[in-house]
Amino acid sequence: MHRKISYFLFSLAILFLFTMNPSSYGTEEAMVDIQNEPVSYTLEELSQYNGKNEQPEYIAIDGVVYDVTHIAEWQDLLDTDVFSGQDISEMVEDESIRDSIIEKAHEVGILK
Incomplete structure (x- = not known):
């Protein structure tokens, strides 16, 4: 049961990422998030x-x-x-x- 919920939440997160408007998330912001710089x-x-x-x-x-x-x-x-x-x-x-x-x-x- 927990595994099904985990897969569902993961799928939902992936779907959210693909439907985001790329123009609302700047390149600089993406780089900071990826690098986890303070x-x-x-x-x-x-x-x-x-x-x-x-x-x-x-x-x-x-x-x-x-x-x-x-x-x-x-x-x-x-x-x-x-x-x-x-x-x-x-x-x-x-x-x-x-x-x-x-x-x-x-x-x-x-x-x-």
Whole structure:
């Protein structure tokens, strides 16, 4: 039974791919998806992800950008109004805080 469902879902995915409008999916987007390259953020772009205006909260630590939107410890440990959307590598010296964030946060890209 599970095998039939798997085959059905696979067939449905293939059918979807063949019916997609190729003009709606640019070559650059396809290359990024195929190569699974991380998204690069400048400091200016990172600053837009500060939890305001329904944006997620991103931070950078040692060149890696993390989504800390749904991490309770993030809300409790630091003043998110100050740190969200920032590179906090130099600001947070406590290794336990850094490790806690890195361990629980989802990596979303790299900092240029």
